Amino acid sequence: MIDFIKAYLPGPLKSYLKILKRNTFDRISGRLKINRVRLRHAYLVDELAQRKRIKVVFLAVHKSVWKVDALYQIMAADPFFEPEVLVCPYTSFGHERMREELEKTYEYFKTKGYSVEKSIKDDGQIVRLRDLDPDIVVFTNPHNLTLKEYYQDAYSRYLSIYVPYYYMATNHVGDAQEELDTLMLNSMWRIYWPHKYIFDKFSVVSRIQGRNSKLTGYPATEMxxxxxxxxxxxxxxxxxxxxxxxxxxxxxxxxxxxxxxxxxxxxxxxxxxxxxxxxxxxxxxxxxxxxxxxxxxxxxxxxxxxxxxxxxxxxxxxxxxxxxxxxxxxxxxxxxxxxxxxxxxxxxxxxxxxxxxxxxxxxxxxxxxxxxxxxxxxxxxxxxxxxxxxxxxxxxxxxxxxxxxxxxxxxxxxxxxxYDEELPSEKIIKDIKSALTKSYH
The missing domain is CATH 3.40.50.2000 (Glycogen Phosphorylase B;)
Incomplete structure (x- = not known):
């Protein structure tokens, strides 16, 4: 019945109703979801503060936008962390492209000698995040390019970190509110921004006023x-x-x-x-x-x-x-x-x-x-x-x-x-440890 009504609605009215829905129901619903996630974060931080070793799973989709190599390497050398990469399927352009990208990205991390797992095994079986038992999940892309298991479900269940995959020097994507005030970004436990302009912009437009934000610089340029x-x-x-x-x-x-x-x-x-x-x-x-x-x-x-x-x-x-x-x-x-x-x-x-x-x-x-x-x-x-x-x-x-x-x-x-006194990856590691230690004490 609803689909029938939609089919006969005038175009301008459809557009108005979409905007109305986005600005009312979607915002209220989103705010409730964000509040639930933030409450869960508080619980998880308290729980993790008592651990002597933290399992960190990096969710990687494309090898070419892997911008957290310095962070992974520091974690791999620190006995406090147990890092692992999970290669997630790129689902935007069909099965053939997904398989090609999955295999290429997996081989890339294998060649580097990293601890890595394919999210879809050769027999088609899907690896669930709970099977890897992460304490913290690191997102390398803010967009919904993969399965729900490695996107909405992941940031809803786990303590989640996002390090931007690009430098955010342009505003070509349009409205900052639409780009930055997303359910995903507001649901992060930590976002480590590359520069003050985007740090301040997120603080202004986000529903949580950027309370999950840290200003660190960009790890990808360290090398x-x-x-x-x-x-x-x-x-x-x-x-x-x-x-x-x-x-x-x-x-x-x-x-x-x-x-x-x-x-x-x-x-x-x-x-x-x-x-x-x-x-x-x-x-x-x-x-x-x-x-x-x-x-x-x-x-x-x-x-x-x-x-x-x-x-x-x-x-x-x-x-x-x-x-x-x-x-x-x-x-x-x-x-x-x-x-x-x-x-x-x-x-x-x-x-x-x-x-x-x-x-x-x-x-x-x-x-x-x-x-x-x-x-x-x-x-x-x-x-x-x-x-x-x-x-x-x-x-x-x-x-x-x-x-x-x-x-x-x-x-x-x-x-x-x-970059002069302390590198971005070092600041990120220090912040994670500090947040967990403060919770414990």
Whole structure:
């Protein structure tokens, strides 16, 4: 009966009723759920405070957005913690894509020698979180990309932590209230934010006024800042002659709306042509966002065959390569980046190397950046055409200086504040231990 009524409601009335439901029933219902979760957190903290060893399960979906490696490593070296990774299924783009991503991510952690479990075994049996018996669960993604068992059920039952998987330097997704005031984020026991702008914004818009928030900096950039990567970790293809190394990293947001950062549909083929044009002087890494391929498969102008051919080009040429995993070594041994992503705006700026940001034509110059993003963006050139991209490449090949007119003082102050005396991962570990110890005493 309800479906019948919905079918005949005028469009504007449907939209109004959806907004009304979201602002009344959903908010009241959400608030009750959040209150229940927070009461459970208080009980769990008291219980865990008496433990001498804490089991921590990291919920990982994509290997390429694993941004808590420093945190895992510190826990693995600390007898107080017993860390384990559970690779969760990526359910947004069908069974085939889910299986492919599950296996690749599992093998990634296996190769690193981490304690890791697949959430779906080879016989199709699902591993329940309760079978792993976690004390704390660490979320590596805030979105509902997986099974309910590893999302709503997980943060409702366990003491939960979230470390953002990107630097949150842009506001391209739209309304901050809608992005940040979610049931998931409000249900976290702890959120460890990368910078003060987003920490303050969450405090303003969230229903719990950010009471679960800590300001720590971003663990994923620790290795880049320490610059202690060994030379033998170089992941670039060997070349007969020395060439400049450029990373091309396109974003996944290929939809034609205000939430899109991507320039791929307009410039993706241009970048391929430029890679061929400058093959004698430049070697390239194609570093796409992990869900770009799945979106291109479904795009009417691309599809599976054309997408696979495009990816194979980058993988197979002598002067190009496809990189879909971690990228610290890739960044440190590169000479420059060309991209249209959000988090890489900051992550690559940490290296101090030249960056070219590809502008989406639907946006004005700076409206996609929040205040923190604007602070970092001083280090970038921008491009909107093949000619501007080509100029950047030629300046790099000719060893032209890139940062002579840029003001890095704002970004340098941020790095000094959050990384000089104590690293973000160390702050997170200290906070977890402190919270449990205070509860005990």
């Amino acid at each position: 880049l800042l320490k610059c202690d990567l060994p030379a033998e970790g170089d992941v670039w293809k060997m070349q007969i002659n020395k060439k400049k190394k450029i990373i091309y990293a396109p974003h996944h947001s290929i939809s034609d709306d205000n939430s899109s950062l991507s320039t791929f549909l307009r410039l993706g083929m241009v970048m391929k042509q430029l890679a061929e044009q400058y093959a004698d002087f430049v070697q390239w890494s194609f570093k796409p966002h992990p869900i770009l391929k799945a979106k291109l498969y479904l795009h009417p102008d691309w599809g599976k065959e054309r997408t696979d051919e495009y990816y194979e080009f980058w993988s197979n040429q002598a002067h190009t390569q496809l990189d879909e995993g971690e990228y610290e070594y890739l960044f440190m041994h590169s000479d420059a980046i060309i991209h249209d992503c959000s988090s890489f705006i900051v992550e690559y700026a940490v290296t101090g190397k030249p960056g070219l940001y590809l502008k989406n034509g639907t946006r004005s110059d700076m409206d996609f950046l929040n205040d923190f993003g604007k602070c970092v963006f001083e280090r970038y050139r921008t491009a909107n055409s093949e000619a501007e991209i080509s100029d950047f490449i030629l300046d790099l090949v000719r060893d032209k200086s890139f940062h002579e007119n840029s003001d890095s003082s704002c970004f340098n102050r941020y790095l000094s504040e959050f």
